[in-house]
Amino acid sequence: MKKLSILFVLFSLTLLSCQDSNLPDKLPFIGQHQYIDGDTILYKIPSFDLINQDEESINNNSFKDHIYISDFFFTSCPSICPKVKKQMLRVYDKYENEDIIKMVSHTLDPKRDNAEILKLYSSNLGVDTKKWMFLTGDKDELRELALKYFVAVVEDEEAPGGLDHSGKIVVVDKNGHVRAFAEGTDPDDVTELMKEIDILINEYSSED
Amino acid sequence: MNTALRTSLILCFAIYFFANLMSCTDGRFKQGKVLYEYHCASCHMEDGTGLAELYPPVNGSDYLMNNREKLPYIMRYGIEGPLTVNGLEFDIPMSGIPELSAVEISNITNYILSAWTNKLGTMSFEEVMESLNSNPAGINN
Secondary structure, three states: OHHHHHHHHHHHHHHHHHOOOOOOOOOOOEOOOEEEOOEEEOOOOOOOEEEEOOOOEEEHHHHOOOEEEEEEEOOOOOOOHHHHHHHHHHHHHHHOOOOOEEEEEEEOOOOOOOHHHHHHHHHHHOOOOOOEEEEEOOHHHHHHHHHHOOOOEEEOOOOHHHEEEOOEEEEEOOOOOEEEEEEOOOHHHHHHHHHHHHHHHHHHHOOO | OHHHHHHHHHHHHHHHHHHHHHHHHHHHHHHHHHHHHHHOHHHHOOOOOOEOOOEOOOOOOHHHHHOHHHHHHHHHHEEOOOEEEOOEEEOOOEEOOOOOOHHHHHHHHHHHHHOOOOOOOOOOHHHHHHHHOOOOOOOOO
């Protein structure tokens, strides 16, 4: 009987250790920071100049009052994009009425995905483009920018759709710092990401 | 105490037994499931629910219910819209998957027909071949 109770205690302990009880109250700053003369310069999304589905010009300043959640895709992508979009849609549904949150999807195939195509895509996805915008622009700029959001892109004729790329969903704060990311094809990872987004929202609301 | 121990042991065995039973029914179209997840789930999703008005569902789809016999043909040759599924209109062309053999198509078909909430019966290999050799009305490619 004694052995049984020891087992029981051990079992309860393993259960406890599975629980995610140590979520931080502040998110880390992610990326390659620079250290110059003893100062830390935090990694930041570099400046960009793109256009959205309504052909309006969009740059870093467009998000200065918002946390934004970003991904990269292309509308004709037959591989991971739809799965990532399904997860982005979960995030959208959760934060639809949370004004501080914006969402941004960048195309990696601007030749095909012009503003008009992106507008049609957003309407088929059933989302409000005031909340979730779709960006296109110069192909090289978009490829470069993808890397800055930790999205790897490789042109590959063998790959479905001619492009191999990863499906990271990245959370950027009001100052352009990356604060969290998730693998957009993994629903559990995105569930965790949403907990992190809550923490970031909380960081700003406690500032007021 | 002994009775309690015995009861929990019996309970454990019962759970084990049923879990095994469940995994047996799960594995009925195992190859179909693996192939579905590889070739189809990107757009139609692992749970068959599709994505908004971009990719139609194959789980609980009225189109599939009414056009069961077209499923193998669509897999091999693709389909172009517009296509109305559960009251929504879809218009992104699906390309066919020519590398799938008739047997593989048959396994995917039978997986889809009985997966998730679908209770659309099974399709014999003859029926699958008939579909592949047909030119179903309403499919333009």
